[in-house]
Amino acid sequence: MPETPDSSDRFLEAAQTAVVARGQPDLEAGLAAIRETCRTLGRQPGVYRMVDAAGDILYIGKARALRNRVATYTQVERLPQRLKRMVALTRGMVVVTTGSEAEALLLESQLIKRHRPPFNVVLRDDKSFPFIALDERHAFPRLAKHRGARKEGVVYYGPFASAGAVNATLNALQKLFLLRSCTDSFMANRSRPCLLYQIRRCAAPCVGRIDTDAYAALVADAKAFLAGRANGVQERLKTAMQDAAAVRDYERAAVYRDRLKALATIQGSQAIHAGDTRLDADVVALARDRGVTSVQVFFIRSGQNWGHRALFPAHAGDVGEEEVLSAFLGQFYEELPPPPRILLDRPLPDAELLAEALSARAGHRVTLVAPQRGRLRALVEQARRNAAEAVARRLAERGTAEANLARLAEAFGLPEPPRRIEVYDNSHVMGTHALGAMIVAGPEGFVKSGYRKFNMKPGEVTPGDDFGMMRSLLTRRFRRALEEDPARSGDAWPDLLLIDGGRGQVSAALAALADLGLEDVPVVGIAKGPDRNAGREVFHLADGRELTLPPGDPLLFFLERLRDEAHRFAIGAHRARRTKAMTVSTLDEVPGVGPARKKALLMHFGTARAVKGASLEDLLKVPGINRATAEAVWQHFHPAASAADLSQ
8 A cells, every 4th residue: 555644754744845945955966965974973982963944953863973974964875865955055064072872872862852854754742751659757647639849758659641540549549548648738727537538538647637657558548559569558458447347336447448439449450460460561562654753651560550652753764763763762761750661662773872871870780671471472472463453543634634625625615635723712701811722733633732812812802803803813824924924935824714703703703814825825714603503503704605414415514523622622712711710819919929929918917908998007017028119018908198198
């Protein structure tokens, strides 16, 4: 079967188109720039960057001997077509030397993740992996989900493949160990147990329902379980349940029974059983078919399966599988701590170099192994099957998406199937906290990195004016786009605008685009039909025509999904803005009062209303508040008062 072009190929074509707009590709000019750089290079290790005429990075590579590696790009007849295109676009090079090849590998991975060059294999999924954190800095340690930087005094377990996997595990751990999940400030201000205590998911240390020694025993059991020693925990729970039943304390026995059920739930959810409670490893396998490459990663910690995820590296279509896997490992562990062992479905030529670099990054020895037999080989084979299934799903989704995009172009009279669709929606409650939202979709599905929200500033539009909001957000979006890319040569320009609304919203969008001189951007409005029933939508075109699609039409489902995603994103952003506004204090508006002084005032008076009613003498009694600040606060809440009133 002929290969289906990968999104990486389209990305490369778009990048080259952008470069052409700034200067024609010229193979001889590129070779001359590379030869000029090569003349000044030594044979030390380092990282090199190919840049185009505009200074944008085309490619980032590492080398054990810079001069030898860079010189290979002048041997054009040996280069694949991808690198020939890169050389033709190159107009300069930036070189950094390092102390070793392992350091060069680490720097290369870091720079690729930061700059995302169009000719490198790039790991596109930037979503951080969640951990379970046990905060031991408190007398009653807290168990919670964590993302981001690590802190001293906190023990981390993970990574987990998704937030859903962490939430499900935490839910079961709460039933199993009854450890608190609330924040320290919430716990400090409790006078009675919360609902979690009532449903037997917390031991209520906040109100003294458990002492520190008994709680410490629960913490020890939790740490033992998360470290893979579940059998001992299970035996202790069974014994405690039997002892309680023996003395006819059936209520306490029921508590232990429920905790045993929670333990069985966690163990049963582990689809992969490593068979070795000491195994800490990631299982990594790669599959490729018709231009689509997937890397599957399973997280095994203390013999427990903590989930798996399929990732799809970009720009990997014409790169060898071993090279793709090596690039993936370098970028994947850029921020994620590597485990002691990484099990691979194939040996890699640079496995020793990768192991050295990852060991330096992790602070402990990391080995890369391609097992050939036994239980570990079975784990790798299972990861490989999952990778192949992920590729098959992606190909099926792509085929459906391509068919829908082709039909969409035909229905709306577009010159070709759109590669980038932007969908817009507004959200407000009676005109308050108004904002506009934009989502982006294409052949690969939703492009979450392209989502944007546009907060409506006071006075920008009349409250409740949906048409004015649409004009405002489109004016802001495309005015900035014109400033950043006046030639419209980049890949951030839409092929279709889908507006959630009817004829009025479409007219507002067209007016905003016309004011900016953008009259060639297709605009379509999607409005609910009679009685606002889904499945009877009416599509409003820029030329005044109205279209409907038959109920059950796959294209209708596709467009409804785009509209619903924009609506979901807009509602979520509006809810977040409204929630944030609820926590805003009138003290935030006082000049010279920052977070520290605001906290001091609230700790002293209790509420912002009490601060407002306080006298100058009372304000001066607050620790950390000097006379100038006290006068500023008093005058802010008493603007009509005179200087004489202040001095009294």
